[in-house]
Amino acid sequence: MKQSEPQALGTAGEVLRAFTWLGLTCFGGPIAHLGYFRTEFVERRGWLSDRAYADLVGLCQFLPGPASSKLGFSLGLMRAGYLGGLAAWIGFTLPSAVLLVLFALGAGALSSSVIGQGLLHGLKLVAVSIVAQAVWGMARTLCPDRARASIGAGAAVLVLLAPTAIGQIAAIAVAALCGLRFCRSDAEAVPESLHLPVGRSIGIVALMLFAGLLVLSFIAHGDSVAAMAAAFYRSGALVFGGGHVVLPLLSEAVVDSGWVNDELFLAGYGATQAVPGPLFTFAAFLGAASDGPASGISGAALALVAIFLPGLLLQLAALPFWGAIRGRHSMQAAMRGINAGVVGLLAAALYNPVWTSAVLGPADFAIALAGFVLLTAWKTPPLLVVILTALASTLLAVM
Numbered sequence: 001m002k003q004s005e006p007q008a009l010g011t012a013g014e015v016l017r018a019f020t021w022l023g024l025t026c027f028g029g030p031i032a033h034l035g036y037f038r039t040e041f042v043e044r045r046g047w048l049s050d051r052a053y054a055d056l057v058g059l060c061q062f063l064p065g066p067a068s069s070k071l072g073f074s075l076g077l078m079r080a081g082y083l084g085g086l087a088a089w090i091g092f093t094l095p096s097a098v099l100l101v102l103f104a105l106g107a108g109a110l111s112s113s114v115i116g117q118g119l120l121h122g123l124k125l126v127a128v129s130i131v132a133q134a135v136w137g138m139a140r141t142l143c144p145d146r147a148r149a150s151i152g153a154g155a156a157v158l159v160l161l162a163p164t165a166i167g168q169i170a171a172i173a174v175a176a177l178c179g180l181r182f183c184r185s186d187a188e189a190v191p192e193s194l195h196l197p198v199g200r201s202i203g204i205v206a207l208m209l210f211a212g213l214l215v216l217s218f219i220a221h222g223d224s225v226a227a228m229a230a231a232f233y234r235s236g237a238l239v240f241g242g243g244h245v246v247l248p249l250l251s252e253a254v255v256d257s258g259w260v261n262d263e264l265f266l267a268g269y270g271a272t273q274a275v276p277g278p279l280f281t282f283a284a285f286l287g288a289a290s291d292g293p294a295s296g297i298s299g300a301a302l303a304l305v306a307i308f309l310p311g312l313l314l315q316l317a318a319l320p321f322w323g324a325i326r327g328r329h330s331m332q333a334a335m336r337g338i339n340a341g342v343v344g345l346l347a348a349a350l351y352n353p354v355w356t357s358a359v360l361g362p363a364d365f366a367i368a369l370a371g372f373v374l375l376t377a378w379k380t381p382p383l384l385v386v387i388l389t390a391l392a393s394t395l396l397a398v399m
Contacts, residue, residue, distance in 0.1 A: 012076075012084050015087040019088045047079055062335050063314045066236075077319075120264075123268075130375070158344075163248065177337070180333050217233045217237070232250075248349045251265060269282060283307040371389045
């Protein structure tokens with residue numbers, strides 16, 4: 001039966017204004033972003049129903065890439081077509097990317113003074129608190145029973161023993177297989193399907209483009225612009241869960257290659273917690289701070305486009321087919337296993353490189369622990385935790 005294509009309900013300018021405001025005000029990471037989006041587009045603007053919103057969120061969480069950015073892209077696409085999707089991505093991404101590029105251009109000067117070193121170390125410590133909070137919250141939601149807790153623990157062990165991109169792919173694949181075997185009883189009815197202005201032919205072309213670029217990303221090596229773009233594209237393509245989970249892949253891409261040193265990497269990750277918008281804009285910092293083939297503004301633009309592109313291509317590929325795919329109980333079971341595996345990947349990243357590089361003594365542990373308690377028990381805004389942690393580390397450095 002032929003599906004009717006919905007007409008655009010708004011304009012790209014309307015979408016750009018809405019998402020630029022969110023890009024300036026959405027603190028708290030991808031899960032918090034989903035709450036902001038629901039308030040803005042379901043409750044306030046009425047762009048879609050709660051049930052349709054939940055269905056779209058399910059797709060964004062299942063596919064690799066940053067969930068909140070893919071959700072924003074899809075909402076813009078539904079509201080104003082392809083230009084609306086692009087406007088949503090630009091509005092939500094650019095504010096934090098610009099701030100992180102400015103930080104990257106000044107990070108070298110900061111590191112030359114005692115106060116600057118204390119500040120940068122504080123940003124590394126806040127990364128410990130933020131990632132620990134993410135592991136804690138995700139584990140409670142995605143690993144609520146023995147089967148999924150075991151899947152998560154197994155994924156963490158596998159990634160720690162094989163700390164490479166291949167090890168992470170293997171962990172996700174094993175988690176999916178375990179989900180098929182042990183998580184079938186949790187299958188639920190599928191919410192209503194969405195009808196967005198993306199034809200099946202466009203979906204197939206997007207999938208072919210995604211796969212072709214992914215193959216090329218494994219072929220490109222050396223110290224070239226193509227190899228740098230490939231590293232960021234590969235990082236964006238292989239991340240399930242988005243946000244914090246991209247940390248180990250990016251570390252392998254830029255730290256192991258020598259483009260960014262470990263201290264600057266973690267300082268940038270800490271600074272990312274102080275800005276609104278998607279956590280994938282951390283790539284803009286890395287591109288700008290890189291000693292590789294591209295740096296500064298051009299490096300930031302290259303890294304930013306490369307890391308977001310695979311997730312957006314997969315979203316375009318899946319939208320025309322999502323209703324039928326998600327209706328299968330076996331797919332729902334695999335999704336539960338994958339989500340548990342994501343928790344394991346994040347737990348492994350919490351240990352290495354976040355903890356091993358930032359917590360160097362009892363004082364560091366105390367600061368990171370205080371930040372964790374502020375985030376989890378006191379529900380303190382992440383920006384305030386970043387400020388307090390940076391101040392505490394700076395005071396210790398000058399004492």
